[in-house]
Amino acid sequence: MNRLIRCFCLTVGVLVVGLSILVNPWAVSQEALPEVPRPYAGITADELIKMWFAIKYTTFAEDIQLEGDYHLIAEDGFRRNWKFLRSRILLNRESEEIDYKDMIVITAPSQVKGMGILTWTYLDPKRKQDVWLWIPSLKKVRRCSPSDAEDTFIGSDFTNDEVSTRRYGDETYKLLGEKKFPGYYLDFTKKTYYKDLDCYLVEARPKKARWYYSRRIVWLDKETGANIFEEMYDQTDRKFKTILRHYQYYTPRKYPIQILLECKNLRTGSSSTIISSEIELDQGLSRELFTQKELMRSRW
Amino acid sequence: MYGIYKKILLAVLMLVFTANSALALDPMMEGRLNISGHVADRTYTKVDVDGKSHLMKFENRFGLGIEYKVADCLVLFARGLYYYNAVYDLQNRYKNTRGLDLRQPGDEWLREAYVDYLSEKLDMRLGKQFVVWGAVDGVKILDKINPINYRDWVLEDERLPLWMWKIEYSPMVDATIQVLIIPDYAPNFIPPAGSPWAMRSSDIGAAGLAALAPLGTVITLPTDKPRKSVENTKVALRWLNVINGFEYTINYFHGYNYAKTAYVTTTGPSPIFLTLDILDRYEKLDIVGCSFTKTLSSSSELIDGLTVRGEFAHLNNNKINFGRDRTIMGVVNTNDYNYCLGLDKYFWIKWLFSFQFIQYITDPRSDYGEAAGNVLLFGPTRGPLDKIETILTLKISTHFMHQRLKPEVLVIYGHDNDWDDNDWRISPRFSFEVTDSLKFILGGHIFSGETSTLNGQFNDRDIVFTEINYGF
Numbered sequence: 073m074n075r076l077i078r079c080f081c082l083t084v085g086v087l088v089v090g091l092s093i094l095v096n097p098w099a100v101s102q103e104a105l106p107e108v109p110r111p112y113a114g115i116t117a118d119e120l121i122k123m124w125f126a127i128k129y130t131t132f133a134e135d136i137q138l139e140g141d142y143h144l145i146a147e148d149g150f151r152r153n154w155k156f157l158r159s160r161i162l163l164n165r166e167s168e169e170i171d172y173k174d175m176i177v178i179t180a181p182s183q184v185k186g187m188g189i190l191t192w193t194y195l196d197p198k199r200k201q202d203v204w205l206w207i208p209s210l211k212k213v214r215r216c217s218p219s220d221a222e223d224t225f226i227g228s229d230f231t232n233d234e235v236s237t238r239r240y241g242d243e244t245y246k247l248l249g250e251k252k253f254p255g256y257y258l259d260f261t262k263k264t265y266y267k268d269l270d271c272y273l274v275e276a277r278p279k280k281a282r283w284y285y286s287r288r289i290v291w292l293d294k295e296t297g298a299n300i301f302e303e304m305y306d307q308t309d310r311k312f313k314t315i316l317r318h319y320q321y322y323t324p325r326k327y328p329i330q331i332l333l334e335c336k337n338l339r340t341g342s343s344s345t346i347i348s349s350e351i352e353l354d355q356g357l358s359r360e361l362f363t364q365k366e367l368m369r370s371r372w
Numbered sequence: 373m374y375g376i377y378k379k380i381l382l383a384v385l386m387l388v389f390t391a392n393s394a395l396a397l398d399p400m401m402e403g404r405l406n407i408s409g410h411v412a413d414r415t416y417t418k419v420d421v422d423g424k425s426h427l428m429k430f431e432n433r434f435g436l437g438i439e440y441k442v443a444d445c446l447v448l449f450a451r452g453l454y455y456y457n458a459v460y461d462l463q464n465r466y467k468n469t470r471g472l473d474l475r476q477p478g479d480e481w482l483r484e485a486y487v488d489y490l491s492e493k494l495d496m497r498l499g500k501q502f503v504v505w506g507a508v509d510g511v512k513i514l515d516k517i518n519p520i521n522y523r524d525w526v527l528e529d530e531r532l533p534l535w536m537w538k539i540e541y542s543p544m545v546d547a548t549i550q551v552l553i554i555p556d557y558a559p560n561f562i563p564p565a566g567s568p569w570a571m572r573s574s575d576i577g578a579a580g581l582a583a584l585a586p587l588g589t590v591i592t593l594p595t596d597k598p599r600k601s602v603e604n605t606k607v608a609l610r611w612l613n614v615i616n617g618f619e620y621t622i623n624y625f626h627g628y629n630y631a632k633t634a635y636v637t638t639t640g641p642s643p644i645f646l647t648l649d650i651l652d653r654y655e656k657l658d659i660v661g662c663s664f665t666k667t668l669s670s671s672s673e674l675i676d677g678l679t680v681r682g683e684f685a686h687l688n689n690n691k692i693n694f695g696r697d698r699t700i701m702g703v704v705n706t707n708d709y710n711y712c713l714g715l716d717k718y719f720w721i722k723w724l725f726s727f728q729f730i731q732y733i734t735d736p737r738s739d740y741g742e743a744a745g746n747v748l749l750f751g752p753t754r755g756p757l758d759k760i761e762t763i764l765t766l767k768i769s770t771h772f773m774h775q776r777l778k779p780e781v782l783v784i785y786g787h788d789n790d791w792d793d794n795d796w797r798i799s800p801r802f803s804f805e806v807t808d809s810l811k812f813i814l815g816g817h818i819f820s821g822e823t824s825t826l827n828g829q830f831n832d833r834d835i836v837f838t839e840i841n842y843g844f
Contacts, residue, residue: 144774146773146774146776150773150774150776150807151808152774152805152808153808154808169616181808181843182408182409182410182843182844183805183808183809183811183841183843185843192617194617198671199669200667200668200669200676200677202617202667203667210504210528211503211531212504214507215507215619215667215679215681216679217667217677217678217679217716217717217718218667218718219718219722220677220721220722222721223721223722224771224774224775226775227771227774227775229774342774358492360492360493360542360545363545363546363548364612364614365495365542365548368540369488369490369495371437371439371447372408372437372439
């Protein structure tokens with residue numbers, strides 16, 4: 073009998089130890105997701121921009137996965153078309169450090185196929201992102217120095233600042249008023265977007281003394297708070313860049329998700345378009361998908 | 373016994389691919405079968421101010437990879453590479469060395485062939501593969517899992533694949549235990565004397581044998597390398613963890629050295645009746661090491677965004693040759709301590725500076741006749757090896773035209789305690805994206821230094837190179 077008890081205790085012990093290793097000790101129960109923010113009467117410029125950053129980084133969602141299609145039409149007619157898979161997990165509700173983790177794996181063309189980029193972004197806006205790059209031809213995960221915010225995002229007309237590093241608080245904001253958006257014709261899709269949409273107009277000025285723009289005029293949808301268009305001005309106050317953002321609203325919580333971005337460089341005439349499709353939200357993605365182990369799964 | 377397993381695995385892989393090739397035509401299979409490849413041309417021209425410039429490489433290569441997802445958790449992958457380096461047929465000076473492994477890939481055409489089992493906590497890869505360790509670039513401190521093919525000195529990371537079983541288990545998020553079980557073995561491929569990238573040690577060895585042959589010396593050249601067997605299976609372990617952005621690994625490798633140690637014995641009264649026995653032995657090797665990386669944030673502009681990388685390895689009971697410059701007198705056991713510190717930082721928006729400080733410290737465990745004038749010998753050159761060898765590297769890279777044009781320059785400088793090695797390599801490179809699928813590269817490699825040093829041994833082989841690469 074004693075032997076039976078000993079065997080039972082041993083089995084339970086082994087099971088407990090095994091399970092404690094197998095079960096992710098950092099996993100915590102999901103808190104209730106926050107409400108999707110919406111503009112209201114009397115809203116300030118700062119509150120509007122805060123709302124926009126929540127939309128930009130999908131902070132009201134748990135996670136997002138999508139397929140991306142990046143097109144560049146350079147000033148000399150050169151065309152680039154890359155396809156990629158992107159996953160993002162928002163951790164700011166359960167972590168005191170990490171805001172979100174982002175994984176991009178390029179699927180085409182073959183010259184860059186399989187390249188993976190894992191980025192950790194921290195809640196502390198002063199803290200630099202952690203970046204790992206998987207180079208399939210070298211079979212190596214390489215810790216990278218984060219690119220400068222002013223530098224181009226994968227060779228496009230967007231800067232890293234515009235795509236991933238700009239935060240609320242990097243600029244000062246001033247509400248210029250309300251206006252109907254005149255509409256924007258996009259060559260790439262041959263469509264006009266947002267004609268006569270009611271918008272808030274906010275002026276954003278960078279706090280940094282020397283920066284690649286002196287101010288931005290941001291058009292925000294009055295109904296959702298989404299930034300649909302922005303105009304950027306250089307140090308001589310000449311408009312040099314515009315960015316269009318088109319959204320799709322995902323049920324049941326009406327998430328505004330960017331499905332099309334176009335950046336036009338007015339100095340050179342080049343333009344970059346990023347189209348997102350197959351968007352999936354709140355799938356309960358595992359944190360294991362944002363690790364080096366996952367990066368190394370890419371075979372090309 | 374091991375060969376049977378290898379053949380069975382290869383046959384299973386081929387069967388699965390063949391069986392599924394018909395299914396691949398089915399539209400339902402879309403997304404499961406993934407094929408990609410490239411064709412490329414690499415041409416090296418040796419530059420000589422005396423007008424003796426000549427072609428050093430004219431290689432056309434074709435690579436094809438096939439990935440098949442049997443299920444989300446089960447993936448098959450194979451990648452082959454075939455190349456033909458026409459320089460061995462075009463240049464008389466290299467004709468004597470046109471072995472299969474130089475002109476064509478020989479048995480090494482199959483670069484990768486494996487089965488992947490994937491799950492949230494556990495990944496397993498079984499088959500022919502590469503595993504790369506370490507956090508530094510261009511130097512191999514912890515990166516000792518696969519042997520190296522030195523047929524082309526300037527080709528980055530030309531490894532030889534090995535059949536192995538790789539297990540990656542995550543006991544918690546951002547931490548992984550990697551276990552490698554490697555029954556396969558292949559030594560480093562050292563190009564023979566007379567080939568374009570022959571090392572000084574090969575040239576000295578060949579010249580010595582040629583000088584002794586007319587004297588009637590009996591020469592035997594046995595090789596003692598581990599058989600591919602279960603008892604010779606190599607084992608490697610790596611623990612990787614990221615805590616608050618600080619990434620570290622602890623590594624252990626137990627196996628065999630891919631570089632040889634020469635045991636020279638002579639018998640007989642004079643060169644005429646001499647018997648010379650040169651045994652190339654691949655010794656057992658244990659490596660314990662670690663690596664780390666961290667990106668710093670600071671209010672100081674100089675430090676903010678700086679990425680620090682480091683790597684350390686202790687090679688226990690390594691065996692290296694000693695003697696005089698060019699001449700092997702014996703073998704001595706050493707403890708080797710190798711480490712590297714690297715710093716990466718962007719300046720002026722898009723100029724990436726990557727600096728590395730590397731030291732190789734060799735600590736002999738017994739007397740090797742230093743007082744009598746013996747020195748430790750550096751394997752690739754059979755020249756003097758200092759107890760502390762230092763290498764500094766600096767890579768500067770940037771981009772223009774939407775990252776279509778990517779210039780970079782790599783500078784490698786090696787010196788010893790006396791600062792008399794003066795060993796240099798300078799490698800500028802321009803890569804240009806012609807289209808999404810077509811890339812053109814123009815570059816060069818300039819070598820300088822004593823012939824007994826790592827890069828100085830190629831000081832008569834400065835080259836200009838071009839590469840055209842089309843991917844599909």
